[in-house]
Amino acid sequence: MLPHNPQKEVRSILSKIETGNANEASIASFVELIYKQPSMIPEVAGVLASILQTGSTKACSSAISALNMVADKDIRSVADYVYVIMGCIQRRKKDLGEDGILNAIEILLKITQKHPERMSTAVSELLVCLESTSVAIREKTYFLLALLVIMHHNAFRGHSKQIIRALNGLNVDERIYACRLIKKISEKDPRIVEDTCDDLEYLRLNHPDNKLRSEAAYAIEALKGALEKKPYELNAKVVESDKDKSFSELIELVTPNEEDFQNILEGMGLKHMIVNKEILKNGAGVNTKDSTLENLLRNMVSSRTIEAVMIVNSKGKVLAKSGTPIDSSLLSKLIAMISLESDAEFRSRVSIEHADKKIVAVRVGKRDAMAMMTGADIPISTLLLELDKSVEQIDKLLSEV
Numbered sequence: 001m002l003p004h005n006p007q008k009e010v011r012s013i014l015s016k017i018e019t020g021n022a023n024e025a026s027i028a029s030f031v032e033l034i035y036k037q038p039s040m041i042p043e044v045a046g047v048l049a050s051i052l053q054t055g056s057t058k059a060c061s062s063a064i065s066a067l068n069m070v071a072d073k074d075i076r077s078v079a080d081y082v083y084v085i086m087g088c089i090q091r092r093k094k095d096l097g098e099d100g101i102l103n104a105i106e107i108l109l110k111i112t113q114k115h116p117e118r119m120s121t122a123v124s125e126l127l128v129c130l131e132s133t134s135v136a137i138r139e140k141t142y143f144l145l146a147l148l149v150i151m152h153h154n155a156f157r158g159h160s161k162q163i164i165r166a167l168n169g170l171n172v173d174e175r176i177y178a179c180r181l182i183k184k185i186s187e188k189d190p191r192i193v194e195d196t197c198d199d200l201e202y203l204r205l206n207h208p209d210n211k212l213r214s215e216a217a218y219a220i221e222a223l224k225g226a227l228e229k230k231p232y233e234l235n236a237k238v239v240e241s242d243k244d245k246s247f248s249e250l251i252e253l254v255t256p257n258e259e260d261f262q263n264i265l266e267g268m269g270l271k272h273m274i275v276n277k278e279i280l281k282n283g284a285g286v287n288t289k290d291s292t293l294e295n296l297l298r299n300m301v302s303s304r305t306i307e308a309v310m311i312v313n314s315k316g317k318v319l320a321k322s323g324t325p326i327d328s329s330l331l332s333k334l335i336a337m338i339s340l341e342s343d344a345e346f347r348s349r350v351s352i353e354h355a356d357k358k359i360v361a362v363r364v365g366k367r368d369a370m371a372m373m374t375g376a377d378i379p380i381s382t383l384l385l386e387l388d389k390s391v392e393q394i395d396k397l398l399s400e401v
Contacts, residue, residue, distance in 0.1 A: 006033050010040060017066060018051050020058035024379050027062060031069045041074040049081040052088040057095040060088055064103045071110045079115040086125045098134045105140050116151035123155050127162040130174050142177040146184060153188035160195050167199045172209050179215035183222045190226035293397050297322035305386050308373040326373050334361040335369050360387055365398030
């Protein structure tokens, strides 16, 4: 149930975030409250952005976690603060740690999906993030930049010198990512990266790493081939971004390189959204709805976050599952705590934290429930975020069974 005064409760938790005293439970409670009070989200996003500008390291870390979850409900309100998020990354690169930076990048991924035109101011600092000492940060930054090329390639105009810097970076994967970005940009407008030719040629001929030499060769071939064509003959498909289109529609619209785009989705934790369109068109090899549900759960477990996921009906019958089995008695207790009769808008959710694991259960479909389990080291806010990503798709599948 909502507190007597939800606005007061939200402001109280915001105050805790600002002073660095918010814990994971209070942030999760805070997100639940604003999901039920969407009119407060623009104000809340503004306050969280202000904390990112002036708060302590702990306050900023909590604010990023909260803003990441707010973005799932109202990305438009969060998209206004790209410059604030990037400023926080720039100032607190060492203090926030890997998890904090990855959380911030995840917010930017969500903004890129819906409002790519807002991301132009972020490109410079994101290219710096490719130099990070963290493999995970470099990888996720590349996925974000690659998606931005697809969505809004003009954001990279004027940044060729930074791309050349990445081509000559300390890390081999950083250089490979730079080659791939050049190849993608070349497919859109090669003039943006035409001054990278000499550096690519040097890598192609001289670098000892075979994979990097190959990537440089692919990039220079794409770049030179595109430069030889007249601008109006470039075969890249420029897609106007419709701010109201879902990301699943984007996948159908934009496929400049299907394999690479699938890699982007997997890196964003959205592997379950990959669809083989030829199979769907021809009707060949299409699985049953139950099998599709199992595949969705299997892909969720394939991420590093989720250890197990299970869907059961109100009588406790297992409808689908993947990963390590969840203790049946514990699962029964969780299901008993969830209101399976409540209105869909006010979705019941219960979480339990043990010494060695965390479990969250939520109502899905009409009267079913889904439980997700992860290790004790994973923040409960991350688990809630993964759950929210999947609920809508699972609802749809269950309604079709």
